[in-house]
Amino acid sequence: MNPETLFWIVPLASVVALAFAAVFFFNMKKADEGTDRMKEIAGYVREGAMAYLKQQYKVVALVFVIIAIIFCVMAAFDMQNHIVPVAFLTGGFFSGLAGFIGMKTATYASGRVAQACRDEQDGLNKGLKLAFRSGAVLGLTVVGFGLLDISGWYLILDNTGLIEAEGITKLVEITTIMLTFGMGASLQALFARVGGGIYTKAADVGADLVGKTEYHFNEDDPRNPATIADNVGDNVGDVAGMGADLYESYAGSILASAALGAAAVAGANGTYDEGLKMVMAPMIIGAVGAILSVLGIFIVRTKQGATQSQLMAALNRGINFSGVLIALAAAAVLYLLGIENWLGLWGSIVIGLVVGILIGKVTEYYTSFEYKPVKFIAENATTGPATVIISGIGVGMISTCWPVIFIVLGTIGAYLCAAGEFMFTGENMSMGLYGIGIAAVGMLSTLGLTLATDAYGPISDNAGGNAEMSELGESVRSRTDALDALGNTTAATGKGFAIGSAALTALALLASYIEEIKIAALRFGETFSPSFFSNDLINSAELAKMNIAQFMAKFDVTLMNPKVLLGIFVGAMLSFLFCGLTMNAVGRAAKSMVEEVRRQLSDKEVFEGRKKADYARCVGISTQGAQREMIVPSMIAVIVPIATGLLLGVPGVFGLLAGGLAGGFVLAVFMANSGGAWDNAKKFIETGDASFCGKHTPVHDASVVGDTVGDPFKDTSGPSLNILIKLMSMVSIVTAGLNVAFSLL
């Protein structure tokens, strides 16, 4: 079938996804809001969340404008295509918009979910459906905007005179420029994740340390002044932050694959038509996945009075159904596109899906209290907080083993399938890398649905908060707790997809950097020097014709080049520095929060509930803390790749990206899993059946320390690393022109 005809599925899918998002949103708005007290609480949370987002977007907008100006200057000096600054801004805009809509939905939904759970007959089922469909708003908005941005830019660049090149070269240029909008999305995502992560954990840690540990309040006790901030945090961190994050992953994997596909065909002297098929494939698979996700959402429904495991089965049915369908549909798409090695590429996609699922399973094994590792940590609580921390760190570090093995095997498999032969050679490298990219697309193709199950978690959590603060009673709270628990399990799978796709996408982006260097060299002039202190001159036209292996040899990007090795060192260090900065940021912000909560609770009237706590002040502390603290770590991710490029040239940048990718991936898995394991070790001690279980015992207190330490691990530093590793690649790609124009050594 003609690829250009099939392409129209992409904007169509975008419209379908956005339309259903709108339907779910307005249906949710129609649901009952509950009592005045419930409305009041929901109002506080909504106000706090919006105030935060407003402040956040102000700061981010400023950074975006500055960077866009720098890009304009670079474009003026021909170091970059002139469309880059605009593309950069749209990526950031849609990423932020997706987060905003998701959060708006979540803050409207949570009170209504609590109200739905008040139905003694069918509360659990009603609550599930409402929370899940509200979560689907985020999922479908992310997917919809992603496809809109991609198809829109493609149409503009393809049909206007903005790109002068012709034939396959045109495709290469179009897809490489489109990566720039990925950088906008990445940067927005990093700010959202870091800022939101600091916000939510400062509030959470502050609320827990004083409220739970010192005053033995329950979760969400309305007397705790940090309660509202804690609930706001779930929204800004887990909804808006995650939305922006996965928007970036989704768009990034499609864009990287498209760019690789064009480059692979161009490298093999293929035709425009062959290239077009490769460029279209990831977009169309994404689009088909979006449509199937909508179908999957409708499949999630249960009988009245379903048990917890039936609810889980309902969710899983939706996910499995969409997963199998997308696998079949992908085969059809590749076949219809008339791609010669369609079966091989299909193999890559299936491998991507399987690796995502496997990493999710490993995450579940290491973080669920059904299994040995979490029980081991819980047992270590009997000897105090120190052994909880030691064992949690130990478990988290060990847990990095299998995800790395899966990524390694998956990458090998995806490469070889796409290459169509059981061998790694210089010639098949471009196609092999395309296979790795499209594996990431496969992994994320059902994002509309998996993100719905993710976003549903914080909505249920907030519903519980609303129920507690509105004093709706035990039975309502137990239902919202059941919904929340369900979300924790599905979140493990979601994390597997997020980190797995980040690794694959970042691997694919390495190859895009090569293409961008080639394009920048052609733009720069006939020849250029690879470094200041070199008599060597590289001919741009010759460079453009090189395949990847030749390019790497030309720039000597081998592992004995000190510039490469040093880049790897810096990359590995950067992940740690970034985590250290964000950990300390949470620590500092949490400390101010603790002091404020202690101050307010020292007022006896507040403690006894006779005087209303000053929630707004705590919201303000978290907001300011997050805004102040997010700038430095985020800017490091932008500045270091540029500085490395200027100082160590192309080999240094490759080293930086590879070191950052490997180090960041492992560190991210470690932090996410340690954090998750501590969280559930605490839950096991609260609800489990071992002899040492029970609340408000020294053993439980020890486990709370683990949980508190785990909070910034799993919700601030860990997930931000996923974005960091991709953003560094994106920055390097977009500023490749600087590397060509200057280099010091």
Add this chain to the structure above:
Amino acid sequence: MNPETLFWIVPLASVVALAFAAVFFFNMKKADEGTDRMKEIAGYVREGAMAYLKQQYKVVALVFVIIAIIFCVMAAFDMQNHIVPVAFLTGGFFSGLAGFIGMKTATYASGRVAQACRDEQDGLNKGLKLAFRSGAVLGLTVVGFGLLDISGWYLILDNTGLIEAEGITKLVEITTIMLTFGMGASLQALFARVGGGIYTKAADVGADLVGKTEYHFNEDDPRNPATIADNVGDNVGDVAGMGADLYESYAGSILASAALGAAAVAGANGTYDEGLKMVMAPMIIGAVGAILSVLGIFIVRTKQGATQSQLMAALNRGINFSGVLIALAAAAVLYLLGIENWLGLWGSIVIGLVVGILIGKVTEYYTSFEYKPVKFIAENATTGPATVIISGIGVGMISTCWPVIFIVLGTIGAYLCAAGEFMFTGENMSMGLYGIGIAAVGMLSTLGLTLATDAYGPISDNAGGNAEMSELGESVRSRTDALDALGNTTAATGKGFAIGSAALTALALLASYIEEIKIAALRFGETFSPSFFSNDLINSAELAKMNIAQFMAKFDVTLMNPKVLLGIFVGAMLSFLFCGLTMNAVGRAAKSMVEEVRRQLSDKEVFEGRKKADYARCVGISTQGAQREMIVPSMIAVIVPIATGLLLGVPGVFGLLAGGLAGGFVLAVFMANSGGAWDNAKKFIETGDASFCGKHTPVHDASVVGDTVGDPFKDTSGPSLNILIKLMSMVSIVTAGLNVAFSLL
């Protein structure tokens, strides 16, 4: 001057160092042992330590025999030189012997140091001198055996008919074979560090958690059943473990540089004489450093009744004196050897010394309570243990930044100085790498002295333990405490040298791997296939003539080769896996210890001191725990490089080593500094002047949690990583023949 004449300085220096070690040992033995109670306590510790070491060496001997047999088989199939198994064994033997002698000395010395401190007039000074000179026994033994082993093997290989090659090729073969004995030393060191580290921290954590936290005993209270095990631990971990570790670093840096020097000259088609100078230089500089260290030791003496800062100044005077002298002497050696670019190489050596000092300073900044980071952690103790942990992890992660920058700048500097031009090219790469190796030699040249200041720490610590258990009174204990505190500061510098030299040596070892592949290829046959599924055939003779850049291009060891990238992933993961396993090992062993201590103290007679605690049982628990737990992590370091070589070939091994080096270095700095910072945050709260300071408060308890978590960070997992990154390189080098003979992809 004739290099062969100058060479005789090496065995001479070995004899000098060993002779002075013997003098210091017998002088120490002559000192007064104190009261019967003191002798009894010292006897327990000595017995426990020896029992442990006996058990340890049994297990290690078994592993060594198995590996030696495998090497014999490989040698029989011509995959390895026939001398390798023997060289491997001698490396392990001397490494273990150095640790054994150091520990024997320490266990004899500590009681005598306590006795010396009883002198009301001059106790502090006498204690310092005795402890320091006992520490010097370890320092000089390590250096002496190192030089003995190196010069002995060199003489054997040079003068017997074992090496058939002639001219410069002979030098390349000799030096590459000698690296094998580095593998023996590395493996012994890893077992010593891991086993000793698990032992000491299981005992320490166990003793602290129950004794200090639950029963509020003081450190080393004789009623605490784990006290003896804790004191034994200092000896097996911090003396025997550190001795084996630094023996390995010392020998490794000299051997790697010698091998690189020979290869560099061979690659440039240089003569035997030119090569000989390069091979001799690191050995002779090491020898001169050993002699100057002895001089430095004699400089460390103070006036009677010196203050703490005067004591510190005395130690520093010795270190600075030796440092400056070695810098001058190195210039003389290089000049006398008649090396053309002697000034450049001297620059590399000085850079090595400076980088070591700078990393030490950074370590001090992040781990001493004089500075902001530790105070920041201490402040975070006011909000409980969770914030102590969060801030400690944050500080540790941030602290990785400067060491990486110093290593990066130092590596660039050492490379360019040795290369003699301000440029990185394929042609000067061999000399540049030689410069990196010789920078590591420079860094470690004063090891005899710096190791003395290191080993003196646990001796003073044990002296304090003896004083406490023998109830010698406050004033004696305060003197031993003062000695101990002094040791903590110098230890920071020692750590800087240990980790800095590990990174530089490992970088240099990467190049040795190339040489070994070339030699193995020649031994294997005229041609060989780089992989099973390749039609490509590599000509061994052509390969042998390639320079590093050509070699890397031939094997496609570029950063876009998936095998390289996957190797980097596995390498980075391996550091985490290794740390996770050792952390959990400590956790498990500590848990048994806690249970045993609790059991014994539940007996009221033991608690009240009327019945003697069963020390031997606690010693037994630590011994068994350490033996059981050390095998798996240690064997991973051996098996993974071999498996990677078989599966992913030469590119995969390079990726593994680079990923392991960068990831391991950063992780090691993080863990060492977090651990040190927690330790001193606790000390600051105990002795500092902030409003929240004081013992046995909730703030203090929170800081004890940090200290306990930090114990395995800084004394088990962190220092073991230094060895891990070098051992993996060593294993790859020694088994390079397997890579040539087989490879799967």
